[in-house]
Amino acid sequence: MSLKAGGELPHITKDIDQERILRWAKLSGDFNRLHVDPEYARETPFKGTIAHGPMSLAFLNELMMNCLGEGWVNGGRLLDVRFLAPIRPSDQIVIKGRVEALYQEGGTHWAECHLSITKADGQVAVTGRAVGPLKETAS
Amino acid sequence: MENNKPELLFEDLPEGRVFRPMVFEINRERVNTFMETVGDHHPLYWDQKIAKSLGGPIAPPGLAAVFARLSYLQDNTMPSGGILAKQEFEFQAPAQVGDTLTVQARVFESYLDEKGRRRVNFLIQAWNQDRKEICLIRLYAIWPK
Numbered sequence: 001m002s003l004k005a006g007g008e009l010p011h012i013t014k015d016i017d018q019e020r021i022l023r024w025a026k027l028s029g030d031f032n033r034l035h036v037d038p039e040y041a042r043e044t045p046f047k048g049t050i051a052h053g054p055m056s057l058a059f060l061n062e063l064m065m066n067c068l069g070e071g072w073v074n075g076g077r078l079l080d081v082r083f084l085a086p087i088r089p090s091d092q093i094v095i096k097g098r099v100e101a102l103y104q105e106g107g108t109h110w111a112e113c114h115l116s117i118t119k120a121d122g123q124v125a126v127t128g129r130a131v132g133p134l135k136e137t138a139s
Numbered sequence: 140m141e142n143n144k145p146e147l148l149f150e151d152l153p154e155g156r157v158f159r160p161m162v163f164e165i166n167r168e169r170v171n172t173f174m175e176t177v178g179d180h181h182p183l184y185w186d187q188k189i190a191k192s193l194g195g196p197i198a199p200p201g202l203a204a205v206f207a208r209l210s211y212l213q214d215n216t217m218p219s220g221g222i223l224a225k226q227e228f229e230f231q232a233p234a235q236v237g238d239t240l241t242v243q244a245r246v247f248e249s250y251l252d253e254k255g256r257r258r259v260n261f262l263i264q265a266w267n268q269d270r271k272e273i274c275l276i277r278l279y280a281i282w283p284k
Contacts, residue, residue, distance in 0.1 A: 014178060020176065023172075023175070023176040024176055026172075027169075027172050027173060027176050027205060028204075028205045028208060028209070029205075029208075029209060029212075030208065030217070032217065032219060033219065034219065053223040053226075054204035054205065054207075054208060054223075054226075055176075055177070055204075057201060057203075057204040057226060057228075058173075058177045058179065058199070058201030058202075058204055059177065059179075059201075061179075061199065061200045061201040061203075061204075061228075062177060062178075062179040062181070062199075062201065064200075065179070065181050065183070065199070065200065066181070069183065070183060070192070070193055070197075070233065072200060072230060073197060073200050073230045073232070073233040073234075074230070074232060074233065075230065075231070076200070076228075076229075076230045077227070077228065077229045077230070078226075078227060078228040078230075079227050080225060080227065081225060081226050081227065082224070082225050083222075083223055083224070083225075
């Protein structure tokens with residue numbers, strides 16, 4: 001994939017539902033009732049179940065794997081990922097990235113990207129930064 | 140069941156605590172479950188030909204988010220109300236499907252912040268069976284009690 005400074009990474013869209021949250025609970029072993037028990041979660045300040053934060057990390061990694069491929073697992077860094085708003089069942093989210101800088105260091109070409117996960121109403125749920133080597137595209 | 144384990148409390152998390160190493164198998168079933176759950180079917184996770192230069196299919200890097208949390212909850216449950224404030228990953232080398240990872244967590248900071256919140260920050264390292272470094276994770280949490 002050819003990247004240029006200021007350019008957008010191809011975004012990913014996900015539909016979140018309670019079934020996906022339950023599957024993540026089984027995968028991760030995190031059965032916190034805030035995630036898996038709608039009746040319990042309704043009585044909390046969140047007023048309903050929310051998706052696990054680490055699931056969002058998986059989505060950000062998917063975005064970077066799509067862009068950098070094997071380079072991402074050979075020196076990629078996902079940095080300063082912050083969880084700003086809960087992601088809920090029935091949310092449709094968009095995982096986006098923008099190339100902030102391209103540079104060369106130590107003989108390797110690097111891309112630095114700003115990442116975000118945005119909900120359909122425009123609310124930003126997650127932000128982060130990615131720095132990874134362009135091993136597939138630098139040659 | 141995790142529910143039979145005691146809760147991991149702030150008082151159990153002094154700075155410098157090192158948790159016992161955890162073994163985490165990167166097997167095909169786990170990778171397939173991850174792909175289905177996340178909806179991420181990158182060919183490097185399953186296509187032998189495309190992943191040939193890497194020695195075969197690799198683990199989705201997002202699996203690190205799973206084993207990071209498990210590494211400090213082997214003997215405890217997470218009390219309700221915790222907040223994952225920030226997380227960072229450095230992917231040092233790919234993990235192959237079939238690898239056996241060893242994952243170890245250490246508390247590198249534990250303190251009350253200016254608002255009196257219990258802050259616990261973990262440094263988590265994963266190695267493969269050849270002791271090759273796979274992933275380094277920094278996890279910053281606000282602990283509930």
